[in-house]
Amino acid sequence: MKKFLFSLFLFSGSWLFAQDGPDYSVEANYFYGNIVEHNPGISHLITDYPEGLLLSFNKKTYGKQAWERRYNYPDLGVTFSYQDLKNTYLGENYGIYAHMGFYMFNRHLAIKAGQGIAYATNPYDPDTNYQNNAFGTPILSSTFLSGNFQMENIWAGIGFQTGITLIHYSNADFKSPNSSTNTMAVNVGLNYLFDHDQEIQYMPKEDEGEYSEPFHYNLVLRSGVNSARIIGTGSLPFLTLSAYADKRINQKSTFQGGAELFFSRAMEEYIHYHSVAFPEGGTSGDEDAKRVGLFLGHQLTFHKTSLITQLGYYVYYPYERFVDQVYNRVGLQREIYKDLFASVTVRSHGANAEAVEFSIGYRL
Numbered sequence: 001m002k003k004f005l006f007s008l009f010l011f012s013g014s015w016l017f018a019q020d021g022p023d024y025s026v027e028a029n030y031f032y033g034n035i036v037e038h039n040p041g042i043s044h045l046i047t048d049y050p051e052g053l054l055l056s057f058n059k060k061t062y063g064k065q066a067w068e069r070r071y072n073y074p075d076l077g078v079t080f081s082y083q084d085l086k087n088t089y090l091g092e093n094y095g096i097y098a099h100m101g102f103y104m105f106n107r108h109l110a111i112k113a114g115q116g117i118a119y120a121t122n123p124y125d126p127d128t129n130y131q132n133n134a135f136g137t138p139i140l141s142s143t144f145l146s147g148n149f150q151m152e153n154i155w156a157g158i159g160f161q162t163g164i165t166l167i168h169y170s171n172a173d174f175k176s177p178n179s180s181t182n183t184m185a186v187n188v189g190l191n192y193l194f195d196h197d198q199e200i201q202y203m204p205k206e207d208e209g210e211y212s213e214p215f216h217y218n219l220v221l222r223s224g225v226n227s228a229r230i231i232g233t234g235s236l237p238f239l240t241l242s243a244y245a246d247k248r249i250n251q252k253s254t255f256q257g258g259a260e261l262f263f264s265r266a267m268e269e270y271i272h273y274h275s276v277a278f279p280e281g282g283t284s285g286d287e288d289a290k291r292v293g294l295f296l297g298h299q300l301t302f303h304k305t306s307l308i309t310q311l312g313y314y315v316y317y318p319y320e321r322f323v324d325q326v327y328n329r330v331g332l333q334r335e336i337y338k339d340l341f342a343s344v345t346v347r348s349h350g351a352n353a354e355a356v357e358f359s360i361g362y363r364l
Contacts, residue, residue: 023200025075025152025193029054031165033185035085038351042134042179048086050183054144054165055080056112058101063203067303070251073202075101079114081144083167083183089131090181091122093169095142100302110150110161115332118142118169124177126231133177135169136231141346141356143168146187157196162188172346172356175235176227180353213248218258220244220361222345226354228269229322236265238355246299246363256297256310264289267322274321283321292316293327304335308345324349331357339363 032051037043058077063069081095097116103109118140124132148163165187170180222240227233244258267289275285295312310329317325331345343359 023060023193023195023198025058025060025191027054027056027058027161027189027191029056029146029161029165029187029189031185031187033165033183036182036184038182039179042181044131045085045087045090045134045181047088050083050085050185052081052083052185054146054187054189056099060200062201063205065303066208066251067301069203069205070208071302072103074103075099075110075112077101079112079116079144081118081142081167085181085183089122089129090134091120093121093140093142094119095144095167095169097142097144099144107152108150110146110148110163112144112146112148114144116142120169134179134181135171136175136177136227137171140169140171142170148187150191152191153193153196157193159191159193160189161191162186170353172353173226173229174356176229176231176233178227178353180351208251211248211251216246216248217364218242218244218246218256218361219364220343220359222260222357222359224356224358226264226266226356228266228273230270230273233266233269233273236269238262238264238266240357242359242361244295244297252301254299254301254306256295256299258295260293260295260312262291262293262314264291267291267319270322271319283319287319289319290316295327295329297329299333306333307331308333308343323352323354326350327354329357 034049035046056077056079058075061068061073063073077099079097079099083093095118097114099112099114101110101112120135120138123135123138144167146165148161150161152159165185167183171178220242225235225237240260240262242260244256246254246256248254271287272285274283291314293312293314295310297310300307308331312327314325327349329345329347331343333341333343335341341361345357346353347355
């Protein structure tokens with residue numbers, strides 16, 4: 001799990017040191033909000049209003065590379081978070097994220113997305129903290145999304161921002177329990193622009209003309225470990241074989257469609273457990289744990305790194321009690337060398353994560 005989260009952080013954070021630009025900024029935000037009850041099973045964990053801090057270091061881009069101009073000169077950076085979840089069983093969380101910040105409305109609206117890891121100070125323990133069914137491990141995957149009205153360099157490099165922030169914590173079903181939490185908060189803070197006396201000049205956007213590519217075909221091997229959704233069963237391996245076609249329609253977007261075959265030891269364990277523990281439930285233990293899915297997807301490209309989003313449906317799913325039949329996949333993909341790529345993704349069923357997938361693929 002630690003290796004997955006560190007890899008994902010590297011995928012997101014590699015831009016920070018790959019760019020050339022004169023200006024940096026820092027910002028500090030205080031936030032105050034509420035844990036959203038997305039699952040009735042966590043209602044006992046919502047007892048007060050969480051609060052915390054977000055501290056960010058940003059690197060400005062000015063369009064020296066074409067992708068920066070396409071995305072309106074985004075920021076790249078690192079964010080540190082502290083959150084007091086205001087619940088005895090949840091404790092406090094510390095997180096570190098790689099982020100990207102996108103600007104609109106004359107750069108006064110800042111949308112920032114970050115992905116990283118978090119440390120939970122009081123995770124589930126069968127003896128001392130069995131009430132915490134949200135965090136089954138001390139190391140968590142964490143995502144934040146914020147939208148702020150922002151003004152920079154109002155006086156001597158100092159500016160301010162205020163808006164809303166969503167913070168998600170989960171171990172992506174690496175180990176049970178894993179109900180996760182989502183905090184919706186309002187935030188307010190200050191920012192400081194280094195070298196604020198220096199004139200800012202953005203390279204002008206150019207008409208790149210129409211761009212497209214012919215259909216390509218991809219083969220991907222996905223693997224990792226996940227749980228059988230039963231406390232005490234540990235982490236079990238899985239393997240997914242994917243084949244799909246893609247069509248790039250412009251510099252940003254590529255559409256995908258394909259099929260995949262799933263092998264899951266966790267699902268086999270789930271079937272076995274229910275056949276033994278609940279014999280009256282209709283599970284014999286001989287059910288096929290394999291699944292076949294069809295999916296459509298989209299790839300949003302930032303230079304050599306892409307955001308992958310896919311929506312799929314299990315067309316072959318003999319044992320339908322394990323997870324829902326519709327699934328989605330979200331994650332980051334990185335070009336390694338020419339047509340060879342790697343990715344780290346989370347496959348979920350709605351808000352219910354099934355697995356973190358480490359993948360290696362080849363584009364024909």
